[in-house]
Amino acid sequence: MRYEPIDKELFVTNRNRLTKELKPGSLAVFNSNDTMPTNADGTMPFRQNNDLFYLTGIEQEESILLICPGFREEKKREILFLRQPNEHLEKWYGHKLTKEEAKAISGIETVMWLQDFDGMFHHLMAMGGVEFVYLNTNEHYRSEVTVQTRDARFIDWCQAKYPLHTYQRIAPIMANLRRAKQKQEIDLIQRACDITEKGFRRVLKFTKPGVKEYEIEAEYVHEFIRHGSKGFAYTPIIASGKNNIVLHYIENSLECKAGELVLLDVAAEYANYNSDLTRTIPVSGKFSARQKEVYNAVLRIQREAFRMLRPNVIYFDYQKEVEKMMESELLKLKLISDTDIKNQDPENPAFRKYFYHGTSHMLGLDVHDLGNMHDNVQVGSVWTIEPGIYIKEEGFGIRLENNVLIGEKGNIDLMKSIPIEVEEIEELMN
Numbered sequence: 300m301r302y303e304p305i306d307k308e309l310f311v312t313n314r315n316r317l318t319k320e321l322k323p324g325s326l327a328v329f330n331s332n333d334t335m336p337t338n339a340d341g342t343m344p345f346r347q348n349n350d351l352f353y354l355t356g357i358e359q360e361e362s363i364l365l366i367c368p369g370f371r372e373e374k375k376r377e378i379l380f381l382r383q384p385n386e387h388l389e390k391w392y393g394h395k396l397t398k399e400e401a402k403a404i405s406g407i408e409t410v411m412w413l414q415d416f417d418g419m420f421h422h423l424m425a426m427g428g429v430e431f432v433y434l435n436t437n438e439h440y441r442s443e444v445t446v447q448t449r450d451a452r453f454i455d456w457c458q459a460k461y462p463l464h465t466y467q468r469i470a471p472i473m474a475n476l477r478r479a480k481q482k483q484e485i486d487l488i489q490r491a492c493d494i495t496e497k498g499f500r501r502v503l504k505f506t507k508p509g510v511k512e513y514e515i516e517a518e519y520v521h522e523f524i525r526h527g528s529k530g531f532a533y534t535p536i537i538a539s540g541k542n543n544i545v546l547h548y549i550e551n552s553l554e555c556k557a558g559e560l561v562l563l564d565v566a567a568e569y570a571n572y573n574s575d576l577t578r579t580i581p582v583s584g585k586f587s588a589r590q591k592e593v594y595n596a597v598l599r600i601q602r603e604a605f606r607m608l609r610p611n612v613i614y615f616d617y618q619k620e621v622e623k624m625m626e627s628e629l630l631k632l633k634l635i636s637d638t639d640i641k642n643q644d645p646e647n648p649a650f651r652k653y654f655y656h657g658t659s660h661m662l663g664l665d666v667h668d669l670g671n672m673h674d675n676v677q678v679g680s681v682w683t684i685e686p687g688i689y690i691k692e693e694g695f696g697i698r699l700e701n702n703v704l705i706g707e708k709g710n711i712d713l714m715k716s717i718p719i720e721v722e723e724i725e726e727l728m729n
């Protein structure tokens with residue numbers, strides 16, 4: 300592991316919190332993600348299933364977690380299944396976890412090899428007092444899954460073999476559990492933010508007219524990896540000039556030119572936890588008067604939004620409030636007029652020409668983290684705040700994004716030390 304070991308109490312606590320949510324007579328099953336193929340014998344880097352990681356800390360492929368809280372044999376109420384290490388695996392792919400190591404990481408007493416799964420599973424299903432079987436599916440509000448996951452194959456197998464058990468969704472329970480972060484998780488997200496800061500400060504010194512967007516990308520990843528991150532939390536967006544306004548521009552292939560802005564939506568992961576930063580900086584180290592005017596409008600909205608995203612609000616109401624602020628800033632910038640507002644289609648209000656995305660999303664093991672956005676904002680949840688103004692006709696756009704922990708008494712800016720004021724950015728670039 301590149302990161303310092305995570306206190307196993309996090310995973311023990313998470314399993315205990317989950318167990319409280321299960322009906323009596325339950326068995327819950329969590330599968331690893333697949334190792335995804337590319338072409339020929341190529342594979343993508345392995346990414347553990349985040350729910351399995353959240354409950355075990357185990358990052359190895361082909362792992363399964365069973366939780367059967369009512370089982371008579373106390374030691375087998377939690378069982379972790381792993382692929383058995385062998386000489387061939389070790390020679391080709393290196394070390395695989397021993398039972399002792401997996402126990403030390405996860406705090407799970409009973410670790411078994413994968414070849415014993417079917418027998419043990421049948422024993423629990425037939426004699427373990429199991430009526431309800433909780434299985435996992437990806438129910439994320441933005442998911443578009445077109446391949447069959449390991450969980451999906453398991454559902455097919457399980458329902459064919461045991462058609463008369465009662466099946467339940469674990470996804471809403473996991474989404475709810477993962478919303479409020481535990482202390483150890485906040486520390487890991489903070490660590491990811493701190494590594495992101497190092498990358499951004501390096502890029503402030505590096506950026507000048509003539510550099511390529513991908514050269515900036517290389518500066519970031521160099522800094523991220525040497526601080527123990529596996530790399531980018533998400534595909535980096537390094538968008539100069541007219542591409543400022545393209546929300547998911549990921550080509551990163553153009554030359555940054557004098558007078559342009561470069562929008563940097565780039566952040567690091569750490570121990571599978573994510574940060575999510577956006578800054579917009581002037582390629583030549585100095586904002587024009589107009590760029591500065593728009594920049595400070597975005598910054599004012601971001602700071603006001605920071606005060607508004609509190610436990611008494613629902614995200615969608617907060618979004619409406621941010622949009623009202625946006626409307627008044629756009630009026631001051633003379634981008635829209637009172638007449639535009641008077642004549643606007645309520646389904647497509649005037650401000651939307653310049654601000655066409657949500658202001659915030661939750662952040663954690665997933666960059667767009669789990670949790671029902673229709674519920675009240677929860678103490679302990681971590682959110683991004685990322686307003687933007689994109690002016691196609693003027694050839695530039697600005698987005699500013701920080702990560703925020705919703706505190707009991709007030710919010711905590713996890714990125715408060717990352718430069719954001721115009722003056723500070725200009726000073727660091729020159």
Ligand SMILES: [Mn+2]
Pocket residue numbers: 575660683685700
């Ligand atoms: Mn974001």
